[in-house]
Amino acid sequence: MTDVATTAAEHTRRDFLFIATGAAGAVAAASAIWPFVSQMAPDADTIAAGAPVEFDLTPVAEGQIVKLFWRGKLIFVRHRTKTExxxxxxxxxxxxxxPEADAVRVKAGKSQWLVVYGNCTHLGCVPLGNDGSFNGWLCPCHGSVFDTSGRIRQGPAPTNLPVPPYEFVSDQKIRIG
Ligand code: FES
Incomplete structure (x- = not known):
């Protein structure tokens, strides 16, 4: 489980691979219990079509950004530091x-967690985390800079990284969708 200890400075594919692996495991687990909950749980096709997904935040260290997919779209989950x-x-x-206050982009009492779509609002490239002059994200394609709230600060992107629909279902777990 070395990926759990991945630091913010190591924003590499490892984070993605960790989450992708976890997601696959979750799907496998869901499949295993399918006979018991078939009246309640969405099937695989429904999940692929965009059913809500739950994500355990526990392994995400402070300063770390992880990437996951929901409805085929990339999402960043960032565990922000106090400084951020x-x-x-x-x-x-x-x-x-x-113009958006940080408070409307996070959940009350959970400001350490930022959840945003992970494609640049200019032309859709994937910004690099913990980079750029505001230490949020830097889009390598045309230089858009986002701050630690995912708000556009410099470059051609017209809008902030949007916040997807999500909620906390427990202290350390969110449901997206
Ligand atoms: S796609 Fe990000 S700046 Fe152009």
């Missing part, structure tokens, strides 16, 4: 291209 939260909260919202 402070930076996001103290930003002058009126100065932003797409």
């Amino acid at each position: 939260i402070k930076s996001a909260v103290e930003t002058d919202v009126a100065s932003l291209r797409d």
